[in-house]
Amino acid sequence: MGDKQNGLSRREAIAIAASGAVVAGLPGSASAKEAGQTVDVIIVGAGFAGLSAARELRRAGKSVVVLEADERVGGRTKAATLAGETIDIGGQWVGPTQTHLLALAKDYGVRVVPQYADGENIIDIAGRMARYRGETPGLADEDLAEFGAAVLQLETMAARLPVPRPWLAPEAPELDALTVESWLLVNVPGKPARELFRALIRAVMSSESADVSLLALLSYMASAGGLEALIATRGGAQDSLFEGSVWSIASKIAAELGGAVVLGAPVSRIEQDAKGVTATSAKGVWRGARVIVTAPPAMAARIAYAPPLPARRDGLTQRMPLGNVIKVALAYDRPFWREQGLSGLVISDKTEFGPWFDRGTSLTKGGALVGFFDGAPARRWADRTPAERRARVLDDLAEYFGEAARHPVDYVEEVWTLAPFQRGGYVSVPGPGVLTGFGSALLDPVGRIHWAGTETADAWVGYIDGAIRSGERAAKEVAGAP
Ligand SMILES: Cc1cc2nc3c(=O)[nH]c(=O)nc-3n(C[C@H](O)[C@H](O)[C@H](O)COP(=O)(O)OP(=O)(O)OC[C@H]3O[C@@H](n4cnc5c(N)ncnc54)[C@H](O)[C@@H]3O)c2cc1C
Numbered sequence: 001m002g003d004k005q006n007g008l009s010r011r012e013a014i015a016i017a018a019s020g021a022v023v024a025g026l027p028g029s030a031s032a033k034e035a036g037q038t039v040d041v042i043i044v045g046a047g048f049a050g051l052s053a054a055r056e057l058r059r060a061g062k063s064v065v066v067l068e069a070d071e072r073v074g075g076r077t078k079a080a081t082l083a084g085e086t087i088d089i090g091g092q093w094v095g096p097t098q099t100h101l102l103a104l105a106k107d108y109g110v111r112v113v114p115q116y117a118d119g120e121n122i123i124d125i126a127g128r129m130a131r132y133r134g135e136t137p138g139l140a141d142e143d144l145a146e147f148g149a150a151v152l153q154l155e156t157m158a159a160r161l162p163v164p165r166p167w168l169a170p171e172a173p174e175l176d177a178l179t180v181e182s183w184l185l186v187n188v189p190g191k192p193a194r195e196l197f198r199a200l201i202r203a204v205m206s207s208e209s210a211d212v213s214l215l216a217l218l219s220y221m222a223s224a225g226g227l228e229a230l231i232a233t234r235g236g237a238q239d240s241l242f243e244g245s246v247w248s249i250a251s252k253i254a255a256e257l258g259g260a261v262v263l264g265a266p267v268s269r270i271e272q273d274a275k276g277v278t279a280t281s282a283k284g285v286w287r288g289a290r291v292i293v294t295a296p297p298a299m300a301a302r303i304a305y306a307p308p309l310p311a312r313r314d315g316l317t318q319r320m321p322l323g324n325v326i327k328v329a330l331a332y333d334r335p336f337w338r339e340q341g342l343s344g345l346v347i348s349d350k351t352e353f354g355p356w357f358d359r360g361t362s363l364t365k366g367g368a369l370v371g372f373f374d375g376a377p378a379r380r381w382a383d384r385t386p387a388e389r390r391a392r393v394l395d396d397l398a399e400y401f402g403e404a405a406r407h408p409v410d411y412v413e414e415v416w417t418l419a420p421f422q423r424g425g426y427v428s429v430p431g432p433g434v435l436t437g438f439g440s441a442l443l444d445p446v447g448r449i450h451w452a453g454t455e456t457a458d459a460w461v462g463y464i465d466g467a468i469r470s471g472e473r474a475a476k477e478v479a480g481a482p
Pocket residue numbers: 044045046047048049050067068069070073074075076077089090091092093094265266267268294295296299300302303325326327416421422424425426427452453454455462463464465467
């Protein structure tokens with residue numbers, strides 16, 4: 001079942017030339033041998049969706065090539081070194097219902113470790129700071145009651161939606177006409193509960209509540225099994241993390257795929273004809289029966305398509321931006337916050353940086369914290385200098401943990417909004433009218449082009465688990481196609 005990596009046959013060369021591929025115009029770095037390989041399925045993107053699709057297709061006996069724009073695999077997951085140890089500076093956590101990621105971790109021997117959650121959390125919302133234990137946010141009683149009632153309302157609406165096609169619900173147009181913010185303004189009048197919601201939307205979607213359609217939030221909740229699953233540590237999406245990095249799983253899958261993964265190969269053009277598809281990249285031209293595009297819609301829009309994509313698909317990609325996020329990890333010689341009885345978790349609407357969490361001493365010597373600039377704070381800080389961001393992070397940490405927070409032994413950050421082939425994270429965020437107007441184009445193949453990526457998942461949209469599910473689904477779609 002090895003890939004057909006021999007040079008271009010005369011017949012294939014004629015087919016590619018006939019379909020208009022600009023072989024002659026390829027950069028000089030593309031060797032004649034590279035330019036023009038033929039496989040059953042071309043996969044664009046070596047994130048978890050692309051790698052999972054390739055793995056499944058190989059198992060089904062198909063030949064594949066995975067063309068990755070970046071010089072590394074992993075996409076929105078990435079390893080970094082903090083105080084000499086490997087950590088994740090992209091996606092990192094896994095929850096108990098994220099069964100596809102847990103299964104992959106097991107297959108590749110990467111151990112899962114619980115997120116540290118002992119001690120008290122800090123909440124500082126609408127000018128009131130409190131310490132609390134467990135998962136129920138430490139708001140004042142009346143604010144908590146208002147927050148709880150609003151969560152219940154949202155959960156009830158979310159439970160009625162058909163995932164992954166929420167636009168098919170009879171109430172979808174009404175829900176998709178609102179932003180989360182416009183719903184909050186009417187349904188959550190109290191400032192503390194409303195500000196907490198805004199902070200949580202930032203934390204789970206890297207977006208402002210005014211950017212997100214209510215239907216999009218509800219279907220995001222439904223795909224995860226509810227809001228609590230999204231925001232909780234124990235039993236939720238932040239339950240556990242990986243020894244070393246989750247990225248190492250992507251790296252191991254890529255190693256298994258060997259020469260089928262081509263790095264530094266941004267696909268610039270996809271052409272299809274009656275017999276197949278042709279993908280043009282900086283590393284050569286590939287011909288296949290089908291192509292799976294796993295880049296998120298806004299990045300997939302940077303590829304030229306011939307014939308042009310249908311109006312609905314192009315319209316979708318014009319309207320589905322990625323969220324804004326900067327991730328920061330800091331190492332200390334000891335976890336001094338634990339000595340103060342704190343878990344390390346802080347949710348605040350006062351600081352620019354946040355939320356942040358303990359990264360876990362079972363994973364790092366000494367102590368480590370990890371946190372985010374999400375949504376509007378990420379927009380404000382992405383174009384500042386690393387030194388300015390570091391100073392702001394240290395000020396914000398010192399606000400709650402004291403002066404010791406100002407003296408990390410190491411600091412690493414990733415400005416995802418600037419990453420050339422990701423340009424944001426954690427997920428693409430539909431505003432009002434997008435899912436009802438264009439949603440079907442997320443999933444519906446266009447001839448020989450199939451779409452995958454976490455945005456297209458049937459569960460855990462926005463998460464690594466969803467990316468894996470989407471890759472496996474697209475592989476089945478393609479394997480069953482003529
Ligand atoms: C800071 C951060 C924290 C996160 N935290 C978590 C977490 O704790 N848990 C969790 O489950 N998820 C988390 N996520 C989300 C998770 O990382 C993503 O949902 C998941 O990795 C998406 O995988 P994917 O394969 O769908 O897309 P991607 O990983 O984006 O893969 C798409 C790939 O396509 C490539 N590409 C783009 N354009 C082209 C082109 N023209 N030609 C070739 N290749 C191209 C990209 O370089 C990329 O490698 C986080 C994300 C970020 C950014």
